[in-house]
Amino acid sequence: MDFKIGNKVIYPAHGTAEVTGRSTKVVDGKKVKYLELSVAAGDESWRGGALKVSVPEDRAEDLGVRPAISLEEVQDVLDVLAVRTVRVPTNWSRRFKNHQEKMKSGDIYECAEVVRNLALRDRQSSLSSAEKAMQIRARRILVSELAVSWNVSMEEAGARVDKVLADD
Structure with missing residues (x-):
């Protein structure tokens, strides 16, 4: 993938980021080209984002940096959110570990499963502080990825997600 400055990309475990520049660093005596990313910090101040990440250009795709999903894939994600009968471990530690693994994958569908599962669980009984943070x-x-795919604000994307989660 050709990453251009200004492109919005998805960085696993952090969500949407903007390519803000390129740099060259010397690592083990070799010059390595890096992409400079600014991760959205929960708002839309991309360049003022709280997290700056440097990713080796030649390994960006291997590390999971990718474009946002297409509109067709957005519908698939919404379908995942809409499922109401799910099986998750009843044991807290197993459930938490299961959700952690899904989040580590960087897969948007697995992330949607975690959002859905925790929203459903929150309706049944309150979440632990660790589950609430997750x-x-x-x-x-x-929401950050859907906002890019839909070309809307994070607030609007969040409202759409909440609507799907609330529909019974």
């Missing part, structure tokens, strides 16, 4: 993080990652 829910917030997973939702931010999901």
